[in-house]
Amino acid sequence: MVDPTTAFSEVPSSWNRRHLLGLEDLTSEELTTLLDVAERFRQFMREGHRRLPLLSGKTCVNLFFENSTRTRTSFGVAARRLGADMIDFSAATSSLSKGETVIDTAKNLEAMGIEAVIVRHQTPGTPHLLAQNLNCCVINAGDGPHEHPTQGLLDILTIRQRFGRIEGLTVALVGDISHSRTARSNIWGLKKLGAHVIVCGPSTLVSPRWAELAVEYSYDLDSILPRVDVLNLLRIQFERQLTRPFPSVREYAHLYGMNRERLSRTKPSILVLAPGPINRGVEVATDVADGPHSAILDQVTNGVAVRMAVLWLLIAGGLNRSKAS
Amino acid sequence: MGRLLIENGRVIDPSQKLDRVMNILVEDGRIAAYDVAPSGAEERIDASRKIVVPGLIDMHVHLREPGHEEDETIATGTAAALAGGFTSVACCPNTDPPIDTQAAVEFVRQKAAQADHCNVFVIACVSKNREGKELAEIGLLCEAGAVAFSDDGAPISDAELIRRAFEYCLMFDKPILSHAEIRELTTGGVIHEGLISLILGLQGIPAAAEDVMVARDIALAEATGGRLHVMHVSTWGSVQAIRRAKSRGVRVTAEVTPHHFTLTDECLRGFDSNFKTNPPLRSREHVQACIEALVDGTIDVIATDHAPHAKEKKMQELDRAPFGAIGLETALGLVITQLIEPGYLSWSSAIEKMTINPARILRLNKGTLPIGADADITIIDPEVWWTVDAANFRSKSTNSPFLGWKLKGCADTVIVGGRVKYRRQG
Numbered sequence: 001m002v003d004p005t006t007a008f009s010e011v012p013s014s015w016n017r018r019h020l021l022g023l024e025d026l027t028s029e030e031l032t033t034l035l036d037v038a039e040r041f042r043q044f045m046r047e048g049h050r051r052l053p054l055l056s057g058k059t060c061v062n063l064f065f066e067n068s069t070r071t072r073t074s075f076g077v078a079a080r081r082l083g084a085d086m087i088d089f090s091a092a093t094s095s096l097s098k099g100e101t102v103i104d105t106a107k108n109l110e111a112m113g114i115e116a117v118i119v120r121h122q123t124p125g126t127p128h129l130l131a132q133n134l135n136c137c138v139i140n141a142g143d144g145p146h147e148h149p150t151q152g153l154l155d156i157l158t159i160r161q162r163f164g165r166i167e168g169l170t171v172a173l174v175g176d177i178s179h180s181r182t183a184r185s186n187i188w189g190l191k192k193l194g195a196h197v198i199v200c201g202p203s204t205l206v207s208p209r210w211a212e213l214a215v216e217y218s219y220d221l222d223s224i225l226p227r228v229d230v231l232n233l234l235r236i237q238f239e240r241q242l243t244r245p246f247p248s249v250r251e252y253a254h255l256y257g258m259n260r261e262r263l264s265r266t267k268p269s270i271l272v273l274a275p276g277p278i279n280r281g282v283e284v285a286t287d288v289a290d291g292p293h294s295a296i297l298d299q300v301t302n303g304v305a306v307r308m309a310v311l312w313l314l315i316a317g318g319l320n321r322s323k324a325s
Numbered sequence: 326m327g328r329l330l331i332e333n334g335r336v337i338d339p340s341q342k343l344d345r346v347m348n349i350l351v352e353d354g355r356i357a358a359y360d361v362a363p364s365g366a367e368e369r370i371d372a373s374r375k376i377v378v379p380g381l382i383d384m385h386v387h388l389r390e391p392g393h394e395e396d397e398t399i400a401t402g403t404a405a406a407l408a409g410g411f412t413s414v415a416c417c418p419n420t421d422p423p424i425d426t427q428a429a430v431e432f433v434r435q436k437a438a439q440a441d442h443c444n445v446f447v448i449a450c451v452s453k454n455r456e457g458k459e460l461a462e463i464g465l466l467c468e469a470g471a472v473a474f475s476d477d478g479a480p481i482s483d484a485e486l487i488r489r490a491f492e493y494c495l496m497f498d499k500p501i502l503s504h505a506e507i508r509e510l511t512t513g514g515v516i517h518e519g520l521i522s523l524i525l526g527l528q529g530i531p532a533a534a535e536d537v538m539v540a541r542d543i544a545l546a547e548a549t550g551g552r553l554h555v556m557h558v559s560t561w562g563s564v565q566a567i568r569r570a571k572s573r574g575v576r577v578t579a580e581v582t583p584h585h586f587t588l589t590d591e592c593l594r595g596f597d598s599n600f601k602t603n604p605p606l607r608s609r610e611h612v613q614a615c616i617e618a619l620v621d622g623t624i625d626v627i628a629t630d631h632a633p634h635a636k637e638k639k640m641q642e643l644d645r646a647p648f649g650a651i652g653l654e655t656a657l658g659l660v661i662t663q664l665i666e667p668g669y670l671s672w673s674s675a676i677e678k679m680t681i682n683p684a685r686i687l688r689l690n691k692g693t694l695p696i697g698a699d700a701d702i703t704i705i706d707p708e709v710w711w712t713v714d715a716a717n718f719r720s721k722s723t724n725s726p727f728l729g730w731k732l733k734g735c736a737d738t739v740i741v742g743g744r745v746k747y748r749r750q751g
Contacts, residue, residue: 024524103640123642124526125596145526184526209523242513242528 002044004052011317012037018318019131019138020310022147023188031189034309035157041312042157042305045081053083054312060084060116061109064141065091065102068120070276070300071141071150075118078307084115084315102126103133110134115315119143137314145179145240150310151275152185154303156193158295159230161302162271167194172224174256175234175283178205179241182275183234187215198224201234201256204245221256225265232273233258233283249282259285263293271295328352329743330363334372334704338379339677340693349377351700354743358696370745372704375737378676379692380412380443380701383653384683385477385502385556385580385628388414388445390436391429392421397633397721399433402653403442405631405720407747409653410736412701413444413691414631415683417477418455425450425461430469443741444701446472446687448502451490457481460490467497472687475502477556478603480538482508484545491551500552500578500686505538505563506604515644517590517605525593527643530605536562543570543577554686555579557630559604561614568623578686580626581615583659584650584726588612592726598639598646599726602632606726620669625682627675629656633722650726654718658732661707666733672707700743707734 014033023031044052060079062072072088079086089109106117116137119127124146131138142148160166171190173183177199190197191214198216199206210217218224236252246252258272272284272294280286289296329351337344350358350367363369383406389397397405399416406414416433418424424433430447437445449471450461456479463474474494480503481487490501511530516522518529539555543566546553555567558579570577584602589609592600600606618624632649639646660679664670670678684692691701713730715723739747 101637101640102642121642123644125643128596129640129642143526147526179526181526184524207523209520212520213524 002040002047004044007040007044008052008054008312011313015313015317018314020149020314021127021131021138021140023149023152023185024147026192028192031192034153034306034313035160037313038153038157038302038306038309041308042302045305051081051083055079055315056083058084058115058315059087059113060118060311061087061089061114063089063106063109063117063119065121066142068141070303071120074300074303075141075307078304078311081304082308082311084311103129106130106134110136116311137318139310139314142181145181145184145237147185148181149185150303150306151182152189154299154306155182155186155232155273155275156189157302157306158273158299159271161298162295163229166190169229170196170198170227171230171232172198172200172228173232173234174200174221174258176205176236177201177234178207179237180234186232187213191215198228200224202246202252222262222265225262226267229267229269230271230273231258231266232275233278234275235277235279235283253282257281257283257285258288260287263288263291273299275299328357328367329370329740329745330361330367331370331372331377331702331704332363334375334377336377336694337672337676338694339673340379340681341695344673349694349702351702351740351743355700356694356696356698370704370738374708376672376705376707378703378705379680379694380739380741381410381657381679381703382413382683382689382692383411383629383631383656384415384626384687386414386416386631386653387419387633387649388416388433389633390420391432395635399436399445400440400442401719401721402631402633403437403440403445405651405653405718406443407739408719408736409655410657410703410705410739411443411653412703412739412741413446413689415446415448415472415687417448417475418450419478423450423455424448425453425455425466427465427469430466430471434470442746444691446689448473448475448477450474451476451481451501452486455479457483457486460486460493463493463497463499467499471499472689473500473502473554475504475556477502477504480504480506480508484541487542488545488549491545491549491553495549495551498688500554502554502556503538503542504556505535505542507534507537510534510537513644514605515601516593517607519590519608521590521593521608525596527593530603532560532562532607532611535560535604536566539563539566543567543575546577547575550576552576553578557582557585557604557628558615558618558624559585559607559611561611564614564618564623568618571623578625579618579623580628581619581624582628582630583652583656583663586612586615586619587659587663588726596643598641598643599650599724599728601643601646601648602650603648616664616669619664619678625678626686627656627660627678628683629653633720634724635722636724639724649724651718651720651722651724654720655713655725655727655732657705658711658735659727661734662732700740702740703736704738705734706737706749709733709735711735
């Protein structure tokens, strides 16, 4: 049993950040703190609890400049479970369409008394731009192909739940590595925690330069299948591609689609993840997505726990810091 | 106009292979005599422990006027030039409207005369409206005073048009200044394509986009006998191509900017748009190739590509923020700190690339100090350390990638046409 009065009485002293901009910046200790706290929230929910008002009276805003179902809703659920208010801001109906800059928009929202801005934007670095110009917490919910730290954390949490560890595992990220923020956040988080990471996909979407960062790269999915513990199947990001990186979806699915036949050539303990939204029949066949090795829906549940952890650590941690000073 | 005696300075004039301590007498806007003693009738400038060079020339600046006065004006840009030690600048035609008519050339020259800071030479468009479709009236533009032709920032993809431009400019003995970029390879790009773009998930600008265009331009210059000047060289591949072309006698010259011989794409790690330039800051091996090309003379000129942008334009998402960095007021300090102090260039070869070399390319009677020459003179304090501070810029914009840097050496006194136009305070 998780006793909320002790488990969440104070933010761990190892946590000192005001923003979560990416997993590349975090130490393995900070990653572990985040995962441990998320696990406690997960356990708390597993025990049937719905609300834990650690952030009551606080207000967060979802500042989303790109479409999102999962992440936006997940942050909203996480905030409400912690007793915080969540305001949804949509770029399409905002003053941005009247020419207001993203910094001005965010500053105006902040002036209304906001504790955290959760930002998704098509351009890498926009959360960093906001973090430099705002006093409140900034959480990166995906900046173009750069990072998506809470997605990385929830993937890693799902892996840790299944295997009890990250160190020593071999994790393959398959698909559109070039345009995937999920890939980048996974790479940094997994490597810091001691996993071996393989990026796999067509040569137009997988740079050999990954080797310079001690990440293995491969164009041949079949050759790596027998030695991976985890397969994370990434979506082809057609909307980010300026030129077509492969001749047809059919050809892609033939070379990289995860189906039952390919699954039969993996370790029996294989864990299949997909950050969603998934394209059934492209990167993953329906019987694999819905099969016993898939943890796709576990990922979604973990997503809420991870976002509760992030909101609590950043907002409550900030309150502690201001009390201390 | 009176007499001015510059005393006891170390005079470095690479055009005359001159490097010794001496006095220079200026009279009626011209160099009147060397080694004369003071007579008591002239204004005197003590240049002891200072370096006296022909007035520096920056052959690649953007003064933004007409059309983008929120970024810079001819008056503020030329004031910045003086503070940076430049007595002459050549300004690019990517204004609004672009400099593709005689009237536009005359407008810039008139504004520059009114500002009365430094000399301004006009680079005019190769093509009408910088559209890359038909040639601008190059002959008439020459008569109005244009010194070179460029569609800077809008590279001409039509190989036939640029071939005609090389041929046509032959009869006016004018160079084509090429911003070498294959547009199809740079769409959406904001940063050098390499390890850093991979990590940051930013759309890359491959070095090949420059290499391919430089190779094309060299081939067309060679085929026509025209004069090609490659602007802001940034890649190893361009350097190789230019070096080979020069060795077989192609009429090609090249420039590099201080930011390209100093900074790498690592600077974009913090997503600061002041480091977003075109061409982009490259990786270390490209920077090293540019420095080696300065050393062996493959690159003839140091030019700033001074590209002011108002703060509100730069304070945007990285893909929306415009390309460019200001450079006039930091160039000299960077040349001294980054090239001369580490021993890459001697004083003489560095000054050559900022005086006589650009003057020869643009056919200016500048950048040299023989008796009778225009008295455009820059007196440099080579020892002073100073900090780059946005509050001190004369430029209207502050988009410098060197804010907070400590640099050694700067312009102390700047003389244009025999008149002291700038004196460093403090």
